[in-house]
Amino acid sequence: MSPFTAQQPARRFAPVCHDISLAGELVGLHDSGALWWPDEDTLIVSDLHFEKGSSFARRGVMLPPYDTAATLEKLAGVIDAFDPSRVIALGDSFHDTNGSDRLPATYRAMLTTLQLGREWIWITGNHDPVAPVSLCGETMEEVRLAGLVFRHEPEEDTTPGEVCGHLHPAARIRRYGRSVRRPCFATDGQRMVLPAFGVLTGGLNVLDEAWSALFPPRAFSVFMLGEGRLYPFTASRLVAD
């Protein structure tokens, strides 16, 4: 029996994660795009972008109003599965500053239910630089726990153990003349960039210029999200968009 299940005897089953070491800490990558840190009983999600649809609608672009519900449903799924004592939302949890204010009452209630009985940390992001309106949880710019530091945007000088989001990593591989593009985790063992968890969020190819300051060229790995599993690739196997 693994130490993990020994500590959590009440858990019905351990969700399958891809376990890796990040700056000496054991973390699990989940195919939903969430990061699981068993030692701290903490679940980390990034870039939820709640109320993105209504944010566009304000400008007359009527995207479907279902993104918040769908993202919440997905979030409820992983919280149910991991039952963490702490959740960290890594920034851009709301698509704009007024997003939390616009959150319809039913969704606010759902979110509050998810927060019950656990510590909840909202890291601020470029889309949501202020604390969400009338929601529980602490709001911080960054948070340090054990060997890891959590912030929205990666910083250029690598702090070992940085966990961040912001960039919406995606990767593309090609085989037999066909290519597949998926959101992914990106890491070099020191830094971990989480994929966007929100359902209506696009991705930025990890071979894009914007990444060059974060990882040594071609010397990092990605874990592409699949159905019930992750697909690991070294950066040298990937192709640009």
Added chain:
Amino acid sequence: MSAMDAAGPPLLPPDFQRWFESRGWSPRTHQLDLLEVARKKRSALLIAPTGAGKTLAGFLPSLTELAGRPRTKSGATAARCGVHTLYISPLKALAVDIARNLEAPVAGIGLDIRIETRTGDTPSHKRQRQKKIPPDILLTTPEQIALLLSDAQGREMLSDVKTVILDELHALVTSKRGDLLALGLAALRRLSPELRTIGLSATVAEPDDLRAWLVAQPDDPDGTRTLADLVTVSGGAAPDITILDTDERLPWSGHSARHAVPDIYQIIRKHRTSLVFVNTRSQAEALFQALWHVNDENLPIALHHGSLDVGQRRKVEAAMAAGSLRAIVCTSSLDLGIDWGDVDLVVNVGAPKGASRLAQRIGRSNHRMDEPSRAILVPANRFEVMECQAALAASRAGEQDTPPLRTGALDVLAQHVLGVACAGPFSPDDLFAEIRAAEPYRHLSQRDFDRTVAFVATGGYALRTYERYARLKDNGDGRLRLAHPSFAQQYRLNVGTIVEAPMLKVRLVRSKAEGRRTPVGRGGRMLGEIEEWFVDQLAPGDTFLFAGEILRFEAIRENEAYVSRARAQAPKIPSYQGGKFPLSTYLAASVRTMLATPASWDRLPAQVRDWLELQRLYSELPKADGLLVETFPRGNMHYLVCYPFDGRLAHQTLGMLLTRRLERAGAGPLGFVANDYALAVWGLSDLGAMIASGQLSLAGLFDEDMLGDDLDAWLAESSLMKRTFRTCAVIAGLIERRHPGKEKSGRQVTVSADLIYDVLRRHEPDHILLEATWQDAAQGLLDISRLGELLTRIQGRIAHTALDRVSPLAVPVMLEIGKEPVVGAAQEALLSAAADDLVREAMG
């Protein structure tokens, strides 16, 4: 009644008559007929072959009217009498060309008529001036009409239009641009109730459809349609069409017609100027290159297709007009209208796919009606020989197979509704009535109209969460108005129905491989544009054919693909995406009949005859109205091949659905491949034995009910649907269109459209945009309507033959199996070896 017997003053004013005489001409009957129709204030459809003086006929009524119209020079008065005649063509080049052609009669007769063009290229100061001082005749495109109708000033400018001339109407009505134009025309009719239309068209299968399209329809979708008058110019000399007779071995499959290149070159040598038509860009590139390979005499042969840089295309067109070219290899980019002068031969490489399409292409040669057009058909494989033969017979019999009229698309309607709102408050009831007067929207239901308006206002979602952001607001008087002027700007940036596949510019740079120390060079020449999906499958160093050269792919920088000149002998040619146009139903039926009737085979080349004889000997011939299904083992696989002849799109959809059903039946299918004529499915189980034992029922397998749940289930995952959805979402204004240099890149649009599609399908499967997507796919990419007809046709007429090896007729489709998207020289060799094996087996 002939025009000449008409009472009243002569139809042609004396100064016009004198001009005709000065040129040694006399007005043609159809030209006078149109003047007569105009005098009665009626609309008309003119059907005439090319070279019949169609354009002049269309303009004569306007010119004579304008000649008599008093004019004051003061700007104020001129502004009050707006545009008199609108001329609308599918191509902006055509508008410019026509403007030039009208100069001669206008100057010759001495008319004081201002003629101007307005296209996407017209500078904004000129557009502004046109609104203040409108020209008498405005030559423009459907998109410009939509734009003009979307603002009050533009509507003012068009409020007094007397005549709308619609050129190449047969081509316009088959697309969403036609829908947009039909809606614009309906709006124009309300602005100017006296408005009449003149449609100019090539010969079509159903002239009544076009006649109805031209005029307002009564408010009774099931009643008799109102029709415009019809003026037909009969035939001219029958075209002289032959099928290339070659001594070379006819290929089994493929579309390159490589075997015929030396023959085509000799034909070009013997003529003054040839137009060589092919069906796709990649074929054009391949053929052009092959021709230059054998061009020992350095004949000036040029290339023209829609992806080439505009500048390069214009250069080719100018050289052509100047008569300095001997041949142009081209795609449908040259199908329409522009007068090329001295083309004395049309060569159609590959199958014509439709009898009317062929007739229109042939019409490009020899623009004088009284001399026969000359054309040579070059089939690229054995099935195409039969198809060419069928097209030839159709041409001789004057048969037409133009597609039926479309049902107006809902995404285009959404765009139009927003455009109407941009011009000012509108009453939904009046707008509904106006729109239903347009033929493509005659059957539009109140419910769909309301849903479309709701979509424009708030996205039309069941959750009414966006009411407070609505783009349309109640004006307080039962009318709706635009909530904010910024939405008008949004509309103007998104207008139009042509949504290009995301394209990358192709820029020529110095190779990385040559100057290793320098990074990829910059600032080279622009060669044109290429689809993003194609570049996606290239790795740096891959070679491909583009703009007539073998290029080496270097890198992608922003929106550009960097390429360098390559020395490679064998480029990796773009994968053949199949014919752009599916085989027409008419030609398909002719080919089926030909196959089933050995007595008709004497018109076919001996090689093809032998092939069919062997099919009769070893298997069976497909029946004209049935479906032949063959099963046979090969290697460690079992194959099922059927021959519906209903075009690649319908076959592909059928293949998708069949494999689902075979899977359910436990037959374990592994894959399928389709071409225009046949479909092959394979797997590890012995399909023949399963059919023979009754374990697998062919009637059940091909039952019409596959168009229900199976289709739905498959569509959920289909990338075709996502692509179609993206187009609909852009047209309907849900996703903003890409604009060079700003907004999103096409790449990002693609991502978010996919996400939106997934979200919508899951949460609101009945959303109007998904419905529009479905209708689009059914008419276009999936060809579901045709598949439906096929399934009905073959009910109770499926014949199964179990064979012990591949049949001769199956060889072509079997050769399509395993074709990699990128084919190099080594694979060519492999393929041809594999082909020889198959042929030996079949003919053994």
